[in-house]
Amino acid sequence: MDDKFAIRFWGVRGSYPAPGNATVRYGGNTPCVEVTAGGRTLILDAGTGVIPLGRDLVRRASGKPLEVLLLVSHLHHDHTQGFPFFTPAYIPSTRLHVYGLGADAESLERVLESNQSAQRFPVSLREMGAAKDIRSLRESDEVVWDEDGVRVAAPAQSVGRDALRVRIHRSYAHPGGVYVYRVEWRGRSLVYATDTEGYVGGDRRLAAFARGADVLIHDAQYSEAHYRGQTGAASTQGFGHSTVEMACEAASAAGVGRLVLFHHDPSYGDAQLDELQARARSLFPNSQMAYEGLTLELNELQVRRILDDFVAPRISSQSPS
Numbered sequence: 001m002d003d004k005f006a007i008r009f010w011g012v013r014g015s016y017p018a019p020g021n022a023t024v025r026y027g028g029n030t031p032c033v034e035v036t037a038g039g040r041t042l043i044l045d046a047g048t049g050v051i052p053l054g055r056d057l058v059r060r061a062s063g064k065p066l067e068v069l070l071l072v073s074h075l076h077h078d079h080t081q082g083f084p085f086f087t088p089a090y091i092p093s094t095r096l097h098v099y100g101l102g103a104d105a106e107s108l109e110r111v112l113e114s115n116q117s118a119q120r121f122p123v124s125l126r127e128m129g130a131a132k133d134i135r136s137l138r139e140s141d142e143v144v145w146d147e148d149g150v151r152v153a154a155p156a157q158s159v160g161r162d163a164l165r166v167r168i169h170r171s172y173a174h175p176g177g178v179y180v181y182r183v184e185w186r187g188r189s190l191v192y193a194t195d196t197e198g199y200v201g202g203d204r205r206l207a208a209f210a211r212g213a214d215v216l217i218h219d220a221q222y223s224e225a226h227y228r229g230q231t232g233a234a235s236t237q238g239f240g241h242s243t244v245e246m247a248c249e250a251a252s253a254a255g256v257g258r259l260v261l262f263h264h265d266p267s268y269g270d271a272q273l274d275e276l277q278a279r280a281r282s283l284f285p286n287s288q289m290a291y292e293g294l295t296l297e298l299n300e301l302q303v304r305r306i307l308d309d310f311v312a313p314r315i316s317s318q319s320p321s
């Protein structure tokens with residue numbers, strides 16, 4: 001088993017794809033994040049970013065069978081629209097686990113089936129050749145991937161050192177609700193909190209859930225002015241998405257190592273996202289806008305954090321008081 005725990009962004013755009021000259025640097029694909037831990041592949045959401053990811057997974061596997069765990073935050077279109085074009089799902093040797101938010105045990109499967117009904121798409125879910133294990137999760141479930149494979153486990157069950165473990169927080173700060181996932185492997189962690197709107201004074205339940213994570217990926221769809229309706233467009237309050245300020249507040253409250261701002265508004269071009277990144281860094285210095293291709297290695301981040309902690313007191317002891 002290799003030692004790498006890495007995150008790679010394949011789609012960072014909210015609501016609908018935004019191709020074109022104005023979005024070349026950050027990218028126009030809808031949400032998809034690849035997490036690799038000890039050679040295992042976990043995918044967060046299946047927006048259009050999952051399409052190039054699927055092709056790349058097949059290329060990297062070079063003929064060997066793939067096993068993939070896909071966790072869906074919720075069933076809105078921008079988080080599922082890439083799935084019918086996910087190449088590994090058509091390969092019979094692939095083992096595909098698709099878990100996520102659903103009203104009952106089968107509802108996730110029913111929604112994916114209806115997305116590919118004969119009127120909507122030429123290939124049905126059933127006709128996709130991979131061995132599929134599709135189920136809705138409850139908030140109290142944990143997903144564990146260890147040497148016995150992928151399974152849904154009872155909460156707080158002890159797991160082996162090499163187990164990849166995912167915990168769930170159900171947020172109501174989005175129409176229909178959304179699952180926030182905390183992914184842990186060998187003592188390092190990331191929290192994926194897309195499609196959530198901040199509360200006045202911060203979201204305390206989310207802050208507790210994300211406490212101390214190495215990386216927090218957080219919705220930051222809007223500028224403050226856009227959210228408040230000061231740009232000429234209507235206010236977006238209540239749409240279920242955050243401002244950059246809300247994302248920074250969440251990162252501070254949770255005491256995370258790094259914040260990655262995510263689910264960019266499709267009307268924002270690269271220059272505007274640059275400005276929002278500068279704004280975010282003035283509030284939470286260790287933050288950045290997600291862009292397609294951004295790769296973070298959690299192993300390295302942790303080392304850097306330890307060094308920072310080690311160096312900081314020395315610097316302050318030398319500064320004039």
Ligand SMILES: [Zn+2]
Pocket residue numbers: 014015076078079195263
């Ligand atoms: Zn969304």
Ligand SMILES: [Zn+2]
Pocket residue numbers: 074076174195
């Ligand atoms: Zn949504």
